[in-house]
Amino acid sequence: MNAKVHSYESFATLDGEGIRFAVFLKGCNLRCLCCHNPDTWNGEGIIIDSHELVKKIERYRPYFSEKGGVTLSGGEPLLQGAFVEEFFKLLKEKGISTALDTSGSIIDKHTDNILKFTDHLLLDIKQADNESYMKFAGCTLDSVLDFLEKANKHKVRTWIRTVIIPGINDREEFVEKIFRITQKYPCVEKYELLPFHTMGFSKYEKLKIDNPLKGYKALSAERLDELNSYLKKLNTAE
Numbered sequence: 001m002n003a004k005v006h007s008y009e010s011f012a013t014l015d016g017e018g019i020r021f022a023v024f025l026k027g028c029n030l031r032c033l034c035c036h037n038p039d040t041w042n043g044e045g046i047i048i049d050s051h052e053l054v055k056k057i058e059r060y061r062p063y064f065s066e067k068g069g070v071t072l073s074g075g076e077p078l079l080q081g082a083f084v085e086e087f088f089k090l091l092k093e094k095g096i097s098t099a100l101d102t103s104g105s106i107i108d109k110h111t112d113n114i115l116k117f118t119d120h121l122l123l124d125i126k127q128a129d130n131e132s133y134m135k136f137a138g139c140t141l142d143s144v145l146d147f148l149e150k151a152n153k154h155k156v157r158t159w160i161r162t163v164i165i166p167g168i169n170d171r172e173e174f175v176e177k178i179f180r181i182t183q184k185y186p187c188v189e190k191y192e193l194l195p196f197h198t199m200g201f202s203k204y205e206k207l208k209i210d211n212p213l214k215g216y217k218a219l220s221a222e223r224l225d226e227l228n229s230y231l232k233k234l235n236t237a238e
């Protein structure tokens with residue numbers, strides 16, 4: 001089964017636990033306002049077969065250490081569900097840990113099998129209600145929670161992340177709302193706040209795509225600290 005790949009990162013440290021081989025697939029069904037990878041949205045990318053990709057990855061296996069492995073990201077990897085299912089199954093047969101970084105907006109005939117072969121899920125919850133979610137990303141909160149429910153059923157260790165953008169969602173009440181949602185799912189190990197940054201802005205210019213957050217500023221380290229302290233308090237109160 002072939003995949004359309006945007007790029008690889010052989011020593012990724014920000015895409016799950018340990019040192020990981022990250023594969024970024026081409027294509028995305030959403031258009032999140034804060035996307036810093038608009039270059040993944042369109043085009044064919046590198047075409048590679050799942051067996052060939054596993055062979056390539058096996059060369060890096062000595063670097064994975066105990067916790068590392070492979071992370072599939074994008075774009076939206078679940079747009080290529082048949083490939084993801086086969087690729088993760090092959091990795092598990094080789095004893096390699098799998099992590100899936102997804103928006104959780106796609107559920108289809110491959111979903112259950114993919115989750116069966118997924119060790120770790122990195123899932124974004126971008127907004128706290130359906131209407132805002134639709135405006136912000138192009139899907140509903142409910143569709144993402146349906147995906148999370150499935151992950152929970154398959155007992156996939158899950159980290160939830162939210163990008164915090166000054167002037168949009170940098171509020172304690174917002175963080176608390178998402179925190180309360182995550183509490184309903186025993187598979188959720190961690191809820192993380194990711195600071196919005198402007199490093200992807202140049203990609204919009206290069207691709208001549210309108211940047212919906214042009215003029216917005218990166219989240220300051222101080223405000224991130226404040227929101228993280230609030231989150232810590234919520235966690236200890238539980």
Ligand code: SF4
Binds near residue numbers: 074
């Ligand atoms: S799902 Fe990810 S890749 Fe797709 S638009 Fe949103 S942030 Fe960008």
